[in-house]
Amino acid sequence: MNRTKELALKKEVIPFEKHDMHLSIRQLFNTLLPLFLLWAAAYFSLSVSYWLTLPIAIVASGFVLRTFIIFHDCCHGSFFKNKRANDWLGTITGVLTHVPYQQWKATHAIHHATSSNLDKRGIGDIWVMTTQEYREASPWLRLRYRLYRNPLIMFGLGPFYVFLLSYRFNRKGARRKERMNTYLTNVLIVALYALMCWAVGWQAFVLVQAPIFFFSGFFGIWLFYVQHQFEDTYFEHEDEWSYVKAAVEGSSYYKLPRLLQWISGNIGFHHVHHLSPRVPNYYLEDAHNATPPLQQATTITLRTSLAALRFRLWDEDSKRFMTFADLKRNNRALPARSTSTIRVTTQASLTEKS
DSSP: OOHHHHHHHHHHTGGGOOOOHHHHHHHHHHHHHHHHHHHHHHHHHTTTOHHHHHHHHHHHHHHHHHHHHHHHHHHTTOSOSSHHHHHHHHHHHHHHHTOOHHHHHHHHHHHHHHTTBTTSOSSSSOOOEEHHHHHHSOHHHHHHHHHHHOHIIIIIIHHIIIIIIGGGSOOTTOOHHHHHHHHHHHHHHHHHHHHHHHHHOHHHHHHHHHHHHHHHHHHHHHHHHHTTOOTTOOOBOTTTOOHHHHHHTTSOEEOOOHHHHHHTTTTTBHHHHHHOTTSOGGGHHHHHHHOGGGGGSOEEOTTGGGGGGGOOEEETTTTEEEOHHHHHHHHHHSOOOOOOOOOOOOOOSSTTOO
């Protein structure tokens, strides 16, 4: 895709970069009201059986995920036309989803500006090492990377680490506005939890809130992971990197059943979102359907997306993701060589992954 076609493609989605107050308000009601009602239903079901509570909590977690999509749109200034309205709603929904609004807004903007750029990894993305980086990494760094990419850790411990721990702290170099918003979010979360514990008792609160918290975090991390981690995705160094290619070729179209598409706020049209973050979630599908080149994006389904669990390393030669087993087989075929110094991303944690 040449520069002219890239500019033309960006222009094609401009008509969908618009706000609809009616649709935004309706989405608020059909997201937050069911969330509160499901939370109450899960609480009252405790007197019947916890086996009834769990499925209700899982459904409720889907509405927490949908709340996060509203939060996400506020971060991009695409949910409301008014900036202050986006900031206020973003902070409130950030409390409900355990994500500080200003901090995530800043790191996510960096993610959009650097997605699939091999020279600018490390902020707001999933930790990805190339095969060459992994070959030349220290044993300790290899172990950390293997643990990080292990599905049990990423999706099992990840929700607790990311949403309960890491987002409670400001990132290094954060501006005052961002720091104060993180403090405010933390205070409001504590106040909300204290109020709920007082109202229903701490045991009942934990029994209801814990599965809602875990499953919403699990689904959120999974969506972010799978929409960039597919076999023939796009990665390039700065001198060859293209914003449009990173959006259309480096983000997938996650084709979900209609109910799951609705619950996830159309975020499966991730290639459209990366091409134009100003398109509200309720217009992503329309933009996809009206723009033929976007329909050529890599399509994954619930079944095919499971393959992403095996992908570990990006191979710059073959331009595809590899498993550790693939790397081991390739290493046997490589001639002996000396170790050279290369750029290695050395993230220590999930701190800035969201």
